[in-house]
Amino acid sequence: RNDHFSLEAVVSTQSTGEMNKPEIVSRSNFKHMYWSPRQQLVHHSVTGCNMRPGDLLGSGTISGTEDDQLGCMLELCWKGTREVKLGESGEVRKFLKDGDDVIMTGYAQGMGYRVGFGECSGKVLPANKV
Numbered sequence: 001r002n003d004h005f006s007l008e009a010v011v012s013t014q015s016t017g018e019m020n021k022p023e024i025v026s027r028s029n030f031k032h033m034y035w036s037p038r039q040q041l042v043h044h045s046v047t048g049c050n051m052r053p054g055d056l057l058g059s060g061t062i063s064g065t066e067d068d069q070l071g072c073m074l075e076l077c078w079k080g081t082r083e084v085k086l087g088e089s090g091e092v093r094k095f096l097k098d099g100d101d102v103i104m105t106g107y108a109q110g111m112g113y114r115v116g117f118g119e120c121s122g123k124v125l126p127a128n129k130v
Contacts, residue, residue: 006031009062009106015091016099023087028064028071098126
């Protein structure tokens, strides 16, 4: 699988409760993806759907082979059947709660270099009342 990139993906969560800093809940790598970027492009275009400059392809959930490498809360909590420990705070989750922050970071690293992709974060807000 030499056409898979090694891109580290890290997901952290911070609650509004006892946590004073974000805690890592998942750490995975793009090299675990079932489909390579080349295969994703072929799958997208095989039916005649053109790709143009600026088009984006999403990889979906990036999950590794170990429990702490699962790429989303639904996988981490095994569909709500087990709790996910949020660092040393003592807090646990089966699902995200209103007020929780989710922080995603990523980077590529090789011999003598590391390229970061910055941070993407968001806060879980309560549903609008209807």
